Amino acid sequence: MPVKNSKIVTEGDPLAWVMAPPPNESEEQRQARIAAEAEAKRISDAIDEELQRQAKAQKRGPKPVKILLLGQSESGKSTTLKNFQLLNTPKAFRAERASWRAVVHLNVVRSIRVILDAMAEAQAYHASTYSSPNTPIRTHAPDLFHAASGSSLARDARAQHPPLTAEHLKLKLRLSPLLQVEEALIRKLTPVGSGEVEATQRTSGTGSHADRARALDREIAVNSQFAWKGVFHRMMGRNSSDGEEFNDPDDPGHVLHACAEDMITLWNDPTIKALLRAQGIRIEDMPGFFLDSIARVTHPKYIPTDDDILRARLKTLGVSEHRFTIKEGFTGGISRDLRIYDVGGHRSLAAAWAPFFDDMNAILFLAPLSGFDQVLAEDESVNRLEDSVLLWKSICSNPLLGKTNLILFLNKIDIFRAKLEAGIQFGQYIISYGNRPNDYDNTSAYMRRKFGQIHREYSPQARTFYCHFTSVTDTKSTSTVLLDIQESIIYQNFKSVSLTG
Ligand SMILES: Nc1nc2c(ncn2[C@@H]2O[C@H](COP(=O)(O)OP(=O)(O)O)[C@@H](O)[C@H]2O)c(=O)[nH]1
Ligand SMILES: [Mg+2]
Structure with missing residues (x-):
């Protein structure tokens, strides 16, 4: 402790005696002593500060x-x-499982859309060959899933488009509400003002190659700063983590559930499989593939598993x-x-x-x-x-x-x-x-x-x-x-x- 008044010498306090200034101190000596004491204090304070900093750092860990x-x-x-x-x-x-449910749904809808677009292309092809057999086949490849140098292969294969039946077209029509679901999910994920997004609004859907390429190439992307998980948490019932039904009437999951059987029929249809093959599309290799688990992931009580979360695809910026x-x-x-x-x-x-x-x-x-x-x-x-x-x-x-x-x-x-x-x-x-x-x-x-x-x-x-x-x-x-x-x-x-x- 610094000696406040060095003139006072307390009897019996050896420290006070040692620290006390000499009795016949000159003015010059006094100045030197005060300077030395100030310097000692500065050093002592600096050491204290360093010790405090180290203690704090130790608390924070290495x-x-x-x-x-x-x-x-x-x-x-x-x-x-x-x-x-x-x-x-x-x-x-x-704890974030439930939030991923909507992303899985978005992934399912996206896969279905790839099939619907492939069907539209087949229809357009058959319509054009019917009205004019010499119409050249357009070969703009949405090359996400196509061979880099395989356009000509794809062109040959496309000429073997299996024709679609009325049953297929009915399925296609019944599944069209899913496209609105996609828009609703995207709107929830990318509300106005959520920052930089590369929103994938579905193009008006004339079924043209350009539309299709745009739709396939552009993917919804969420800014990493946007707390999208919170958006979906609000949609759940209180006990949803225990498998309680999601109770928001606007939950897009309801439409998915209603379309589940049709989606399963479509995905397992041999003609559709042949059609995808002919167009060189391997949906099973695409990010966010859940078509083999439609019944499970569209169930009203569905909560994603660890594996589902790992397979779910959500692009972040x-x-x-x-x-x-x-x-x-x-x-x-x-x-x-x-x-x-x-x-x-x-x-x-x-x-x-x-x-x-x-x-x-x-x-x-x-x-x-x-x-x-x-x-x-x-x-x-x-x-x-x-x-x-x-x-x-x-x-x-x-x-x-x-x-x-x-x-x-x-x-x-x-x-x-x-x-x-x-x-x-x-x-x-x-x-x-x-x-x-x-x-x-x-x-x-x-x-x-x-x-x-x-x-x-x-x-x-x-x-x-x-x-x-x-x-x-x-x-x-x-x-x-x-x-x-x-x-x-x-x-x-x-x-x-x-x-x-
Ligand atoms: N089958 C399979 N899919 C993978 C693998 N690694 C990533 N994916 C999927 O590929 C997609 C893109 O992965 P993501 O981690 O989002 O890529 P990022 O853009 O680099 O962040 C997601 O749907 C993942 O589930 C893998 O090793 N095997
Ligand atoms: Mg990423």
């Missing part, structure tokens, strides 16, 4: 561990984030940060902050990634192998897998990221496998592969080598290549990989802290 998710649109970034949530905060993840606290044995019981950054949007938003680059502990890069026979929705001249390779190259070679751990997920291997098994030729799209065997083992190993080579050649300095074959819609296998990643990143962080002192 520096957070940051992981950035990167990859082209639809590569599986948001799905990976959902896996992190399921792994670290399962209760919070499940903007960057969102998600925080978790990890308490694991391997951290010695200390809790660590984990922050995951999900970057939504198209390639054009890649510039928005830059500010998040330099202080990341790791970048988790997703490259969906299944995209080998697809082109980008935003640029039909670019093959999706090739785009992933180029993006990977730019991340590897970025000098700002020279010291960042890069973890590669060669994703969507389930769809990749299914495509190879369906006879789609890898070498037809990835020319350098040539005519090597069209099986999973050879093709996947080839791509792993390709990505690894780029990593080796373009990294500013040598670093380890971490690569996993994943299907991030599979929670079980993904959780093992993510746990491993979390642990090793945290461990590395500890290592670097202890090395620097």
